[in-house]
Amino acid sequence: MIPQTFEYTAPQTLEEALGLIAGGDRKILAGGMSLIPLMKLRLATPGEVVDLGRVSGLNGISENGGVVSIGAMTTHHAIETSRVTRAHCPLLAETAGHIGDVQVRNVGTLGGAVAHADPAADYPAALLALEAQIKLISAQATRSVAASDFFLDAFTTALEPGEIVLEVEVPAEDQSEGYSYEKVPHPASGFAVVGIAARIKKDGNRIAMARIGVTGMGAHAFRALAAEKVLENGGSVADAAATVGDGETPNSDLYASADYRLHLARVHAARALATAISRAS
Amino acid sequence: MKRKISLTINGKSYTDEVEPRLLLIHYLREVAGLTGPHIGCETSICGACTVMLDGRTVKSCTMFAVQADGRQILTIEGLAADGKLDPVQEAFWNEHGLQCGFCTPGMILSSKQLLEDNPNPTDQEIRHGLEGNLCRCTGYQHIVNAVRAAAKAGA
Numbered sequence: 001m002i003p004q005t006f007e008y009t010a011p012q013t014l015e016e017a018l019g020l021i022a023g024g025d026r027k028i029l030a031g032g033m034s035l036i037p038l039m040k041l042r043l044a045t046p047g048e049v050v051d052l053g054r055v056s057g058l059n060g061i062s063e064n065g066g067v068v069s070i071g072a073m074t075t076h077h078a079i080e081t082s083r084v085t086r087a088h089c090p091l092l093a094e095t096a097g098h099i100g101d102v103q104v105r106n107v108g109t110l111g112g113a114v115a116h117a118d119p120a121a122d123y124p125a126a127l128l129a130l131e132a133q134i135k136l137i138s139a140q141a142t143r144s145v146a147a148s149d150f151f152l153d154a155f156t157t158a159l160e161p162g163e164i165v166l167e168v169e170v171p172a173e174d175q176s177e178g179y180s181y182e183k184v185p186h187p188a189s190g191f192a193v194v195g196i197a198a199r200i201k202k203d204g205n206r207i208a209m210a211r212i213g214v215t216g217m218g219a220h221a222f223r224a225l226a227a228e229k230v231l232e233n234g235g236s237v238a239d240a241a242a243t244v245g246d247g248e249t250p251n252s253d254l255y256a257s258a259d260y261r262l263h264l265a266r267v268h269a270a271r272a273l274a275t276a277i278s279r280a281s
Numbered sequence: 282m283k284r285k286i287s288l289t290i291n292g293k294s295y296t297d298e299v300e301p302r303l304l305l306i307h308y309l310r311e312v313a314g315l316t317g318p319h320i321g322c323e324t325s326i327c328g329a330c331t332v333m334l335d336g337r338t339v340k341s342c343t344m345f346a347v348q349a350d351g352r353q354i355l356t357i358e359g360l361a362a363d364g365k366l367d368p369v370q371e372a373f374w375n376e377h378g379l380q381c382g383f384c385t386p387g388m389i390l391s392s393k394q395l396l397e398d399n400p401n402p403t404d405q406e407i408r409h410g411l412e413g414n415l416c417r418c419t420g421y422q423h424i425v426n427a428v429r430a431a432a433k434a435g436a
């Protein structure tokens with residue numbers, strides 16, 4: 001379990017870091033919770049590792065004009081416990097608390113998790129339901145990509161070579177909204193067999209807005225758009241949950257067959273929606 | 282190419298030249314000579330290698346020693362002060378929170394983290410806070426009892 005040799009640099013500024021990753025066989029190191037296990041197994045053998053751990057300005061959570069900005073190097077622990085996320089995007093805080101264990105949350109970062117794009121990662125479901133924007137930066141330019149356009153395939157995102165995740169912008173949840181993240185953790189790895197992130201806004205007894213993000217089911221997380229429509233058109237939670245996963249090809253592995261995963265997704269979508277509805281005012 | 286790192290472990294300064302690929306657990310055990318942190322799974326699961334980095338628990342098998350340059354580390358060796366056990370150590374002793382002891386250095390540091398974050402945990406919160414640490418002997422009940430006792434003692 002000893003990685004192949006590599007060169008290591010720990011730039012202090014963003015400019016320096018972006019200059020370094022502009023060329024060559026270089027890999028970014030954030031919390032290392034995905035990269036280091038891969039390097040130990042020699043599934044990843046980068047020639048040079050650029051550690052973002054000492055770059056200032058990449059870490060922090062702030063709220064401004066209804067948008068919560070979270071720096072790429074912000075840890076899962078900070079997102080789980082920050083007063084700002086708990087007040088303005090509690091769905092993301094709740095989701096962060098479901099990742100791995102305390103030691104993993106103490107070092108793993110939001111930027112690393114979205115860039116890694118594990119099909120069983122937790123954040124993507126919440127970021128889709130929250131309609132978050134992922135801000136990317138390279139030595140040349142910055143751009144903003146909607147979460148729905150960012151996760152393209154298993155371990156594949158809209159990141160271009162030379163680009164890094166700078167921050168994630170989350171439109172603040174309305175105070176009256178209800179939310180819930182329901183996860184079926186894999187008993188060995190703790191990753192999501194399925195994970196459902198739900199947001200609900202009510203207008204009297206009617207559901208004015210439903211947002212549902214699903215992870216663990218396919219190559220990448222997706223919005224359950226049909227289920228959202230059912231609820232917004234006055235349909236029941238059961239009818240909405242029954243459409244989750246329609247048209248998708250669920251993953252199948254030793255622990256959960258495609259049919260079982262689909263079943264879990266629908267059962268847990270119903271639970272997440274029921275909790276979100278009960279929390280909405 | 283080797284790099285020079287300087288860090289503080291249990292209040293003592295260390296400076297060494299290390300390969301970037303050297304894992305923190307190997308640095309602690311083989312270079313610094315601190316064999317309290319154990320290597321269980323080496324795959325980021327068991328938590329036997331848990332140490333505190335700047336006051337938060339990390340799995341030292343999933344971190345490079347170079348990442349700890351300039352930072353503060355606490356291992357189980359640094360917990361007792363002036364020959365007096367830390368209250369969490371005391372509670373593990375009194376409540377039989379260990380059998381073979383292999384998981385114990387990590388368990389105790391995770392328990393300390395847990396009590397710092399939440400001084401009055403429920404049993405369920407104790408189990409949740411220790412999710413990153415596996416024990417093959419105790420069945421966990423005595424560990425939960427120990428953490429509860431440490432909380433009561435105001436650890």
Ligand SMILES: Cc1cc2nc3c(=O)[nH]c(=O)nc-3n(C[C@H](O)[C@H](O)[C@H](O)COP(=O)(O)OP(=O)(O)OC[C@H]3O[C@@H](n4cnc5c(N)ncnc54)[C@H](O)[C@@H]3O)c2cc1C
Nearest residue numbers: 030031032033034035100108109111112113115121122165
């Ligand atoms: C025991 C264990 C259990 C886990 N359980 C879960 C779980 O239940 N749910 C879950 O979602 N995750 C889980 N994880 C993964 C964890 O969330 C990781 O923290 C996360 O996937 C990667 O974040 P990182 O900061 O550690 O990134 P790293 O491992 O440092 O990097 C991951 C990848 O992203 C790239 N990268 C990092 N930062 C950036 C950036 N800013 N811009 C561009 N590219 C970047 C790196 O080059 C690398 O390819 C677990 C990990 C472990 C070890």
Ligand code: FES
Nearest residue numbers: 321322323328342
């Ligand atoms: S040896 Fe580090 S987690 Fe098991």
Ligand code: FES
Nearest residue numbers: 380384416417418
């Ligand atoms: S006491 Fe033996 S592994 Fe925990």
